[in-house]
Amino acid sequence: MKKGNLKHIVREHIEEKSLSDIQLNSLMALQKKQNKKSIIQTRWLAVAAVLLLAVSNVFYFGSSSNLKLDQRIGSEVAKNHINLKPLEIQTSSIREIGQFLTELDFVPVESSLLKGSTKNLIGGRYCSIQGVTAAQLRLKDSKSGQIQSLYQTVYDEKKFPGLPLLKENQKPVTVYSKGLAVDIWVEKGILFALTHDINK
Amino acid sequence: MFDKDDLQLLYRYAYSLTCDEHNGYDLLQAALEKFIKLDVEVNQPVAYMKKIIYNRFIDDYRHQKIVQFESFEESDLPADFDVQTLEDLLVNENMAEKILQFLEPDEREIIYCWAIEGFSTSEIAIKLDKPKGTVLSKIYRMRKRLSKQFSKDSNMTGGLSYEKR
Numbered sequence: 001m002k003k004g005n006l007k008h009i010v011r012e013h014i015e016e017k018s019l020s021d022i023q024l025n026s027l028m029a030l031q032k033k034q035n036k037k038s039i040i041q042t043r044w045l046a047v048a049a050v051l052l053l054a055v056s057n058v059f060y061f062g063s064s065s066n067l068k069l070d071q072r073i074g075s076e077v078a079k080n081h082i083n084l085k086p087l088e089i090q091t092s093s094i095r096e097i098g099q100f101l102t103e104l105d106f107v108p109v110e111s112s113l114l115k116g117s118t119k120n121l122i123g124g125r126y127c128s129i130q131g132v133t134a135a136q137l138r139l140k141d142s143k144s145g146q147i148q149s150l151y152q153t154v155y156d157e158k159k160f161p162g163l164p165l166l167k168e169n170q171k172p173v174t175v176y177s178k179g180l181a182v183d184i185w186v187e188k189g190i191l192f193a194l195t196h197d198i199n200k
Numbered sequence: 201m202f203d204k205d206d207l208q209l210l211y212r213y214a215y216s217l218t219c220d221e222h223n224g225y226d227l228l229q230a231a232l233e234k235f236i237k238l239d240v241e242v243n244q245p246v247a248y249m250k251k252i253i254y255n256r257f258i259d260d261y262r263h264q265k266i267v268q269f270e271s272f273e274e275s276d277l278p279a280d281f282d283v284q285t286l287e288d289l290l291v292n293e294n295m296a297e298k299i300l301q302f303l304e305p306d307e308r309e310i311i312y313c314w315a316i317e318g319f320s321t322s323e324i325a326i327k328l329d330k331p332k333g334t335v336l337s338k339i340y341r342m343r344k345r346l347s348k349q350f351s352k353d354s355n356m357t358g359g360l361s362y363e364k365r
Contacts, residue, residue: 004292009296
């Protein structure tokens with residue numbers, strides 16, 4: 001094994017790290033938005049996009065590949081929900097979230113299961129489900145104040161086989177992870193995963 | 201504000217503290233948010249951002265563990281000891297990440313100042329706003345810990361050895 005001076009090795013290692021184009025553009029956009037100082041500045045204080053890095057995905061899948069798909073999704077979703085990372089956009093409009101998260105290859109939609117509920121949209125950010133780019137929407141229940149995460153990503157039957165399809169009158173499957181329940185279903189070509197407290 | 205080169209530099213700094221690309225980005229993002237919110241005019245925005253990044257990192261890290269610069273008498277150190285004594289440590293090429301992960305956060309800060317910014321011990325002490333003796337003691341202990349951890353496998357992956365001066 002070839003050896004080198006500690007200083008040189010450490011410097012090379014750190015200097016080879018760089019932001020991706022998406023990350024850079026998001027940070028630049030964040031600054032530009034601030035410069036405009038628009039009226040809705042505070043609501044639109046956009047934060048940079050974070051896509052889960054391939055390395056962490058590989059690690060994640062490696063450690064959980066023996067779990068069923070729905071359990072893997074539930075576990076990933078519960079973990080992200082508990083972290084509650086900063087929202088990249090704060091809005092009650094699903095349309096505005098779709099317009100803001102431009103790196104998504106789908107349009108975030110409302111689920112028929114949530115229509116008429118007391119859960120109000122408060123914002124969103126980028127995330128991923130099983131390595132696929134996704135939107136993490138945050139909901140707040142107007143009655144209980146409970147914060148929930150609703151994940152949406154493109155439904156690919158090959159990638160996500162065996163999940164319940166609403167159009168075939170199948171009911172969402174509920175899995176449990178880290179003290180949370182996660183409902184998973186497919187609707188309008190989108191895979192949904194919704195967290196909620198077990199003690200609801 | 202910051203151009204792309206500044207952001208890359210700040211990202212590398214955040215990475216050097218967190219040893220994780222994802223966490224490094226999150227840290228930079230949070231610091232940038234704070235910088236924008238503060239809306240202050242500073243002469244050296246990059247340096248100011250580094251300070252925000254470091255403070256934010258320490259705040260986050262304290263949730264897990266207390267970070268402390270321990271005092272240490274300079275008289276306990278070899279007379280000719282300074283950051284340059286790290287220069288003679290030889291490590292395997294693929295071990296940088298493992299070594300960074302092994303170090304404590306404040307040690308990684310010192311390593312960054314030394315390896316990336318090329319600071320001397322005195323400059324590091326000024327930058328970190330710590331007494332020179334404290335920084336020296338940190339370097340001394342860091343070197344000992346690195347030696348203990350990695351030199352036992354000097355012929356194996358990750359081995360650490362010394363360059364003859």
